[in-house]
Structure formats: C-alpha cells, structure tokens
Amino acid sequence: EVQLVESGGGLVKPGGSLRLSCAASRFTFNTYSMNWVRQAPGKGLEWVSCIGSSSNYIYYADSVKGRFTTSRDNAKNSLFLQMNSLTVDDTAVYYCARDRENSHGMDVWGQGTTVTVSS
Amino acid sequence: DIQMTQSPSTLSAFVGDRVTITCRASQSISRWLAWYQQKPGKAPKLLIYEASSLESGVPSRFSGSGSGTEFTLTISSLQPDDFATYYCQQYDSYPKTFGQGTKVEVK
Numbered sequence: 001e002v003q004l005v006e007s008g009g010g011l012v013k014p015g016g017s018l019r020l021s022c023a024a025s026r027f028t029f030n031t032y033s034m035n036w037v038r039q040a041p042g043k044g045l046e047w048v049s050c051i052g053s054s055s056n057y058i059y060y061a062d063s064v065k066g067r068f069t070t071s072r073d074n075a076k077n078s079l080f081l082q083m084n085s086l087t088v089d090d091t092a093v094y095y096c097a098r099d100r101e102n103s104h105g106m107d108v109w110g111q112g113t114t115v116t117v118s119s
Numbered sequence: 120d121i122q123m124t125q126s127p128s129t130l131s132a133f134v135g136d137r138v139t140i141t142c143r144a145s146q147s148i149s150r151w152l153a154w155y156q157q158k159p160g161k162a163p164k165l166l167i168y169e170a171s172s173l174e175s176g177v178p179s180r181f182s183g184s185g186s187g188t189e190f191t192l193t194i195s196s197l198q199p200d201d202f203a204t205y206y207c208q209q210y211d212s213y214p215k216t217f218g219q220g221t222k223v224e225v226k
Contacts, residue, residue, distance in 0.1 A: 035215075037163075044206065044217060044218075044219050044220045045155075045157075045163060045206055045208075045217045045220070046217065047208070047214055047215040047216065047217065050213070050215065059213040059214065060214075061214045062120070062214065095162055095163075097162075097163075100165070100168060100174075103210060104151075104153070104168040104169050104172075104210070105153030105155075105165050105167075105168035105169075105174070105208070105210065106153070106155075106163075106165060106208075107165045107168075107174065109162035109163055109164075110162065111162060112162055
C-alpha cells in the first residue's frame with residue numbers, strides 16, 4: 001500500500017527550529033510533487049508548501065515564507081520541512097501529502113506529526 | 120490570493136438525507152477544485168478532483184459540480200460513515216487555499 005509517514009514533531013520554544021521528515025514508500029516518489037499541509041488545534045486545513053518532483057519549483061504560504069524551507073531527497077524517497085523562527089501560531093499537526101497526477105488534488109496523506117510551540 | 124468560502128459552516132442532517140455543500144472562490148478557478156473529507160484525529164481523504172471527478176474507491180453517492188467561482192458537493196443519501204468535516208481546495212494557482220470547512224453532524 002502506498003504510504004507516507006511523517007516524523008520529527010515535538011515541543012519547541014518560540015524562536016526555535018524543527019525539521020520534519022516524510023518517508024514515502026510503495027510508489028515512484030521522484031515522479032510526484034509533494035505538499036505540506038497543517039492544521040492548528042480545532043481549526044481548518046492550511047496549505048503550507050509544495051515542491052516539484054525534481055525540486056524544479058517550490059512554493060510557500062505567505063505565513064511561512066522566509067522561515068520554512070521545503071526540500072526532498074529522491075534517492076531516499078524523503079520529503080523535508082525545515083522550520084525556523086517558530087511562533088505559537090505554528091502549533092499544528094503537519095501532514096505531508098502527495099499531489100495526484102497532473103496535480104489534481106492531494107491523493108495520499110500521512111498520519112501527521114504534531115508540532116507544539118510553547119515557552 | 121484566492122479566497123475559498125464554504126457554506127454552511129455546520130449542517131445537521133439525518134441518515135438518508137440529500138446533503139449539499141457550497142464552495143465559492145473569490146475569482147475564477149475554472150474547474151481546478153478538490154473536495155476532501157476529514158474525520159476527527161485522521162488525515163483528510165480526497166473525494167473529488169477537477170470539480171466533478173470521483174476519486175477511485177469513493178462511493179458514488181458523492182458527486183461534485185460547478186466551474187468558475189461556484190461549486191457544490193452533494194451526498195445523495197447520507198450514510199453513518201459520512202458524518203465528518205468537508206473541505207474544498209483550489210489548485211488553480213499558488214498558494215493553494217482551502218475553504219474553512221463544513222461539519223456534517225447528526226440531526
């Protein structure tokens with residue numbers, strides 16, 4: 001079964017950094033663009049970032065631009081999100097999600113990893 | 120940025136009811152719209168893409184329609200497994216944006 005598994009979440013102080021990882025399995029990772037989506041406690045979904053299949057493009061939400069960096073390692077079937085200058089507003093469950101072919105929606109999601117920013 | 124507005128925010132319905140959720144975009148997005156279902160503590164699940172195409176494995180009681188700025192998700196006969204929160208999402212341009220969600224609850 002196609003699978004995405006996030007890791008790296010945890011508790012961090014405001015101003016701190018964290019690096020999330022997403023391990024992909026059972027599909028040809030290097031042919032799909034990938035996304036990060038987050039959900040603050042009790043809130044809706046917020047798209048965070050998208051990276052092309054060969055890292056040929058990377059887009060960010062305005063709320064994280066300049067603080068977060070998305071990257072991928074196709075040799076290791078892995079996606080990453082480097083988060084710097086974290087604030088309490090970044091507290092959320094972070095999901096990685098695969099873009100469906102031709103980027104029509106996100107068809108495979110991980111289980112999510114929780115990031116808590118608190119002093 | 121394109122704003123997505125869903126209505127209603129909450130919907131109360133009985134099993135067997137026909138349910139319709141509306142999603143409006145702040146500018147035309149052609150047919151580049153997806154619908155997701157999310158249950159508490161779980162990741163979202165893709166239901167519909169390109170406004171009306173049913174994702175593989177999704178029951179046929181789910182359908183989508185619309186183009187431009189107005190879209191609908193319809194559940195033809197609500198089942199117990201369908202009580203959840205539904206989100207629309209545009210992918211016409213970056214940043215991709217979601218609606219605020221519609222919670223479908225038991226009446």
